[in-house]
Amino acid sequence: MQVMLSAGFIILTVGIYLICRYLYFRYNHPLINIVLLSAAVIIAILVVGKQDYAAYTPAKDVMTFLLGPATVALAVPLYRNRHLLKQYGIAIFTGVGLGTLVSMASVLFITQIGGLSREIIVSIIPKSSTVPFAVEVAALAGGNPALAVAFVVATGTFGSVIGLSLLSRFKIYNPVARGLAMGTVSHGQGTAMALLEGEQQGAMAGVAMALAGIFTSVLAPVLIALFVG
Incomplete structure (x- = not known):
């Protein structure tokens, strides 16, 4: 049954x-x-x-x-568009790094201005990385992993809903830029929407999602130690 x-x-x-x-x-x-x-x-x-x-x-x-195989399958469009990594390698690395930093710093500023508790602040900072990264960062810094998951899902959903339209609103039509923005801010859900728009967008979003997770793991503990305590 x-x-x-x-x-x-x-x-x-x-x-x-x-x-x-x-x-x-x-x-x-x-x-x-x-x-x-x-x-x-x-x-x-x-x-x-x-x-x-x-x-x-x-x-x-x-x-x-099936999320595992689906994530690995992102390597297919990336391989087909590998020339973009050679062409925009430095810009991709720099853009995703700065995007990740700005995302965390802005959240840190807003939550502290709002007087939220340390647990909530630590849990929300890694919101733009995928769940495995966010959970580990939050747990190691004394946050709540369950809250971290909720913030990640909310961020991905919100970004996937308005992300592409917002980029178009600001006349950002370059497929590389659109893919990197979606992957950096909205991780898996943003990557899925970028892939629906085009193969180049999906490939770049997959790269951004992976890099954003790495940058979050490195930068979040530093920001928390310096500004949260």
Whole structure:
């Protein structure tokens, strides 16, 4: 029974994803975000069907297991566009480094002005890196890993919704710049949206996501030691 239920949830999730993906390409509106809309529809179905999250968990575990292969698959567009790394190598490294630093510094400034507790500040600083990086940075600095995950997911969702539209608003159309911005600020979700826009954008977003995680691991402890204590 559980196997059939899990299989049903997987089919339901994939079906909703495909519908939301079609709507995104059909209307090209930032609010029709594939991840956000899919999650909202699935949650609504679970609530209406009176199914708790525990019933959905086995199906979720199967699908999240595929995140590993999906991440590795980002190497394919990167390999096809490897000439961009040679052409813009210094700019990529510098841009992602500065972007990561500005992201953390701005959050540090805002949270301290807002008088938030040290635990929250430490948990939110690594928000623009992927979950594994953010959890480790937060845990080692005395933050709350669960809060860190929540901030990472919220950042990725928000960035994936408005990121590309905001870049267009400021007339930033270069595929390399768009990909680097999405990967630096919105990690995995931003990378997925960049890849939907184009292969070059997706390749650069994947590079930025990896570099942002490394920069976060190096710079976050320094910022926390200097300004949080």
